[in-house]
Amino acid sequence: MKDSIFLAWRYLRHHRAKTLLLVLSLSVFLGLPLVMRAMSRATQESLLSRAEATPLLLGKKGSSLDLVVEALYFQLKGAEPIAEADVDAINATELALGIPIRTGLTARGFPLVGTSLDYFPFRGLHIAEGRGLAMMGECVLGAGAARGLAIGPGDALLTSPSTLFDLAGVYPLKLHVVGVLEPTYGPDDEAVFVDVKTAWVAEGLGHGHQDLKDAGPDLVLRRNEGSVTANAKLPQYNEITESNVDSFHFHGDASGYPVTAAIVVPHDEKSGILLRGRYVDAPTRQLVRPAEVVDSLNKQIFRFERILEIVVWTVGLATAVMFVLVMVLSWRLRADELRTMTRLGCSRWKAAQIMGSEIVIMVGASVLLAGVFGIVMAQYGETWLQNLILRGS
Amino acid sequence: MRIGNCGPSGVIVMMTTLIALLLGCSKKAAPDQEPKSQHAGPFVIYTVNYPLSYFAQRMAPVGARVVFPVPPGIDPAFWKPTADAVQGFQSASLILLNGAGYARWTRYTTLPRTRIVVTADGCRDGYLHTEQSVRHQHGPEGEHAHSDLACTTWLDLRLAACQASHVRDALLERWPEVKDAVSTGFETLEQVLLDLDARLRTVGKVLDGRPILASHPVYQYLADAYGLSVQSLHLEPDQALSDDDWKELEAMLKQQDAEWMLWEAPPLKRTKLGLDKRGIAVIVFDPAGQAPSDGDFLTVMQANVGRLECAVGVKACP
Numbered sequence: 001m002k003d004s005i006f007l008a009w010r011y012l013r014h015h016r017a018k019t020l021l022l023v024l025s026l027s028v029f030l031g032l033p034l035v036m037r038a039m040s041r042a043t044q045e046s047l048l049s050r051a052e053a054t055p056l057l058l059g060k061k062g063s064s065l066d067l068v069v070e071a072l073y074f075q076l077k078g079a080e081p082i083a084e085a086d087v088d089a090i091n092a093t094e095l096a097l098g099i100p101i102r103t104g105l106t107a108r109g110f111p112l113v114g115t116s117l118d119y120f121p122f123r124g125l126h127i128a129e130g131r132g133l134a135m136m137g138e139c140v141l142g143a144g145a146a147r148g149l150a151i152g153p154g155d156a157l158l159t160s161p162s163t164l165f166d167l168a169g170v171y172p173l174k175l176h177v178v179g180v181l182e183p184t185y186g187p188d189d190e191a192v193f194v195d196v197k198t199a200w201v202a203e204g205l206g207h208g209h210q211d212l213k214d215a216g217p218d219l220v221l222r223r224n225e226g227s228v229t230a231n232a233k234l235p236q237y238n239e240i241t242e243s244n245v246d247s248f249h250f251h252g253d254a255s256g257y258p259v260t261a262a263i264v265v266p267h268d269e270k271s272g273i274l275l276r277g278r279y280v281d282a283p284t285r286q287l288v289r290p291a292e293v294v295d296s297l298n299k300q301i302f303r304f305e306r307i308l309e310i311v312v313w314t315v316g317l318a319t320a321v322m323f324v325l326v327m328v329l330s331w332r333l334r335a336d337e338l339r340t341m342t343r344l345g346c347s348r349w350k351a352a353q354i355m356g357s358e359i360v361i362m363v364g365a366s367v368l369l370a371g372v373f374g375i376v377m378a379q380y381g382e383t384w385l386q387n388l389i390l391r392g393s
Numbered sequence: 394m395r396i397g398n399c400g401p402s403g404v405i406v407m408m409t410t411l412i413a414l415l416l417g418c419s420k421k422a423a424p425d426q427e428p429k430s431q432h433a434g435p436f437v438i439y440t441v442n443y444p445l446s447y448f449a450q451r452m453a454p455v456g457a458r459v460v461f462p463v464p465p466g467i468d469p470a471f472w473k474p475t476a477d478a479v480q481g482f483q484s485a486s487l488i489l490l491n492g493a494g495y496a497r498w499t500r501y502t503t504l505p506r507t508r509i510v511v512t513a514d515g516c517r518d519g520y521l522h523t524e525q526s527v528r529h530q531h532g533p534e535g536e537h538a539h540s541d542l543a544c545t546t547w548l549d550l551r552l553a554a555c556q557a558s559h560v561r562d563a564l565l566e567r568w569p570e571v572k573d574a575v576s577t578g579f580e581t582l583e584q585v586l587l588d589l590d591a592r593l594r595t596v597g598k599v600l601d602g603r604p605i606l607a608s609h610p611v612y613q614y615l616a617d618a619y620g621l622s623v624q625s626l627h628l629e630p631d632q633a634l635s636d637d638d639w640k641e642l643e644a645m646l647k648q649q650d651a652e653w654m655l656w657e658a659p660p661l662k663r664t665k666l667g668l669d670k671r672g673i674a675v676i677v678f679d680p681a682g683q684a685p686s687d688g689d690f691l692t693v694m695q696a697n698v699g700r701l702e703c704a705v706g707v708k709a710c711p
Contacts, residue, residue, distance in 0.1 A: 097507055117483060117505045134479040136501040178476070195503040242473070245501045 004350060008357030018330075022323060023365045029319040031370030033312045035377045040305050044298045047073075050186055051294035053123075055272060056264035058086060058098070058279070061286045068293045071101045071261035073187045074111040079103075081258035082285060084196075088255060090264055093278075095271035097122075099263040102199040106160045107175065107192045110145040114199025114259075122265060123188055129153055130179030136198050136248060137240025139175040144189035146180040153178055156239075157192065159202045170204035174239035200257055201240070201248060208237040208248035331355065436568065439485040441496040442469040442682050444547045445512060447690035448557040449489060452564055452578035454571040460485070461684065469682050470544060474498055487563055491556070493520040495544035510563040513546045516555035520546075521613045545611045545680050549618035550590035550694070554583045585691055592698050592707075593619045599705050604649035606642075606673065608656045611680050624649050630658040634667065646671065653704055676704045 012019045050072055059067040060080035070079040081102075090098030099122060102114030119125075120132065130153030133140055139157060146152055158172040175194065183189055200206050219234050237244050250257070264287065266272035279287035331338075338351055436457045440446040446461035453459055462478055463469040474482075479502045482488055490499055492513030513520075521543040547553035561579040565572055597619035610625035624645055628638060645651075654668060655678045665675055677700060679685070681693045688696075703710035 091507065117503055118507060131476065131480065132483070133503040134476040134483070135503070138503075197501070197503075240501075246473075246497065248501060 001353065004353040005357045005361070007354050008361060011354075012358055012361060018326075019362060022326060023362055023369065025319050026323060026363060026366035027369035027373065029316040030366055031373045033309060033316065034370070035374050036305070036308060036312065038374070039377055040301065044301060046186070047294050048291065048298060051290035054263055054290045055266055056096070056275065056287055057261050057290050058082065058090060058264050058285060058287050059261040061282070061284050064286060064288045064293045065297060067261055067286070067288065068290045070103055071263070072290055074103055074113055074191050076103060076106075076111070079260055081260055082262065083255065084257045084259055085255035086285065087259060087262045090262055090275075093275065094267075095275050096264045096266040099265065100196050100259040101261045101263060102196050102258065103260045105199065105202050107139070107157050108149055108160060110142075110148065110190055110192050112139075112159055112199060112202065113191045113193050114196035114202075115193060116196060119193070119263070122263065123184070125184065125188055126182045127179045128182040130177070132179055133193070133195050134178070135240070136195060136201065136245060137173070137176055138178045138194070138198070140179040140181060140193045141177060142181050142189040142191045142193070143183035145192055146177075148190075151177055152180055170202070171236070171238050173198075173202040175202075176240075196259065197250075198240070200250065205257055206248055206250040208240065208244050209234055210247070327359065436486045437484070438487045438489060439482045440489040441499065442491055443684045444553065444681060444690055445489045445491060445556065445560065446684070448560045448582065449564075451582045452557075452561055452575045454568070454574040457564075457568075463683065465683065465686075467683070470495055470497070472496065472498060474502065479503070487567060489560060489563070491544065491546060492516075493544040493546050494542040495546070510559060512556035512559040513552065515559075516546070516552050520544075521617055523610055523613070543610070543613035545682065546614050548612060548615040548680060550586045550593065551618065552614060554586040554590070557582055557586065582691075589691075589694055589698050590618075592702065596698070596701050596705055596707055597621055599707050604651040605676075606645065606649070606651045606654040608654060608660070611657065612655055612678070615678070622649075623655070624651070628660075628664075630656050630660045630664075633661055634664055639667065643671070646673075674704055676700050 051068065054072055057068060057071055059071065060082050062080055063077075066077035066079045069075050070077045084100065087098040087100045090096055097118060099116055099118045100114070101119075103111060105112040117133065127140070128143065130140075141149070141151070141157075149157065151157060155177045157175045157177055159175065161170065161172050175192070175198070181188065181193075194202070197206065201208075237247070240248060264275065266275060276287055279285055341351055342348070436453075438449045438453060438457060438459045440449060440459065440461050442463075443461060446459055449457075449459045460481065461469075462474070462481055463472045482502075482504055485508060488504060488509045490496065490509055490511045492511040495513075523541045523543050547556060557579060561575055564575045568575070593615075600621060602620065602622050604622045604624060607623045607625040608628040608630065610627070612621075612623050612625070615621060616623040626638070626641060626645070628634060634642070652672065652674060653676050654673050655676050657677075657679055659665075659677055660668070660675060668675055678697045679693050681690050685693050699708070699711070702708040
């Protein structure tokens with residue numbers, strides 16, 4: 001048997017190009033459907049597990065899918081905001097804990113998520129390096145964001161301007177990185193977490209500037225008793241530091257400030273049911289169960305996956321037919337070679353063994369390649385596919 | 394028969410290894426979904442000023458730890474905590490805030506909302522404002538003012554009793570098994586506060602709107618609750634008054650013929666002599682925002698009320 005394998009191996013090495021082509025074709029045929037199915041299942045499970053870990057989500061009435069995708073997976077879908085007062089109202093019911101989620105801005109490509117301290121124990125997030133949020137102007141990075149940005153505690157990070165060409169718009173805010181979270185292999189890894197107040201400052205809803213009582217004439221348009229009007233030259237701080245943090249303030253009623261959604265964690269099952277009942281007829285708010293929303297998304301993915309499978313298997317069948325054809329034609333072309341082998345004393349059974357070994361080695365190499373492809377996709381494909389699904393949803 | 398280095402048996406071994414690796418990589422480490430309690434262990438109460446710390450200590454049963462982390466000599470209303478101090482508050486089981494914008498630092502720090510109780514909220518219809526702050530406008534946002542609220546709420550002793558009742562409610566909500574101890578602690582405290590309140594009302598009636606000067610704008614709630622006509626300056630007891638300060642004082646005296654001046658602490662001897670010369674008697678009324686070096690909140694308040702009663706003639710001076 002060993003000599004048959006040796007001869008088959010030498011033959012395949014001699015016809016490298018043909019062998020490589022066949023191995024690649026078989027690899028795709030073997031690997032693609034398996035990898036697609038595994039990735040799809042893993043993505044669905046991953047999406048669902050995060051949704052199931054989020055009991056209820058309060059948001060503005062509209063697309064529940066956009067709300068869930070933005071508040072749970074931090075993919076910006078332009079979900080209409082609710083108000084901080086809605087979070088307070090949830091907490092005031094004493095039926096549940098309300099955790100605000102404010103999305104909308106990014107920091108060097110990573111989503112900026114404004115939330116409260118309750119978010120971290122709720123998601124089981126732990127600090128790996130540095131410390132948690134303590135002051136306005138600080139941020140904590142997800143493990144992936146820290147790796148991607150190559151920064152850590154003690155470094156600074158600028159928020160990205162929301163409108164690049166709007167010169168009168170909000171300027172980037174310089175955030176102080178104070179901690180990095182342990183990896184969780186989910187959307188939290190790719191996020192930059194700040195206090196919701198910091199998110200409002202980054203959006204331009206709050207600001208800090210020098211005391212106008214001491215402002216020079218170049219900054220003041222007019223000064224009456226009890227009233228100072230500054231001109232647009234009055235510089236606003238773009239960094240919250242120990243020395244200027246006192247000057248940061250918000251105008252108007254903070255309870256009206258926007259939050260994208262509120263994660264609602266009922267104290268028990270009965271409280272959850274009572275809360276859902278209260279929002280059934282709410283004209284402008286919806287209280288959704290993210291698991292139900294993601295489940296319906298998964299059903300759509302499953303339908304799409306079935307269609308894709310049919311396409312992949314059809315292509316695979318064509319590949320298999322081509323492989324058989326190539327082998328049959330190859331054997332015909334090798335008729336003289338086989339005859340020589342027989343004359344040298346090689347039995348028909350031995351010749352068949354050599355041919356069979358060639359097929360086994362090629363199929364084995366294809367499985368090997370499909371395996372490598374599978375490992376790579378298992379490492380990176382799930383996140384890629386998850387992003388593709390969430391962006392396209 | 395010898396087969397080359399990359400022979401088929403090597404391929405089979407590699408294949409098996411890779412398949413095993415693939416299977417191993419297919420299941421990722423699941424994140425810890427179990428929320429962990431941030432305040433496991435002893436019941437710890439953090440407060441932003443001394444009165445709340447005192448109320449909590451009076452009511453909290455054995456086992457609870459009350460922490461008032463502002464160092465002595467610093468006015469808790471203007472304290473700026475370090476990140477470590479904020480993390481201390483974050484680890485507390487209960488955080489007692491005063492309300493009325495007291496402790497400005499709480500606006501720009503990250504605190505766990507669910508463990509915060511704002512004790513003065515709901516005790517009156519609205520908070521009192523300090524003197525009109527400067528209105529200003531910058532950019533296209535329109536005019537606005539950073540108006541500050543008067544924040545020494547506990548100088549209205551009924552309001553202080555109300556704040557104490559909110560401390561009681563917070564303790565009972567989190568620690569229902571010690572209802573009797575907490576309720577008893579509250580009832581005795583409330584009784585003393587209401588007795589002092591009654592004495593201050595008598596002082597207010599006797600004064601009948603006669604003007605009193607104040608060295609600092611911290612007596613708004615005292616004035617509002619007891620009908621005192623208080624005009625405030627910005628003077629520090631441990632600093633000598635400048636010529637401008639004396640001019641401002643004299644200008645105020647021309648408008649208000651005041652006989653008394655409230656001070657947070659005894660002023661310098663020179664200041665007292667200057668005031669005596671102008672016919673103004675010094676009354677020390679310590680707001681007790683910070684822990685006293687001697688006694689406690691109630692003894693300080695009793696001394697304050699006693700000095701006021703003595704000055705206006707409600708009771709004989711000791």
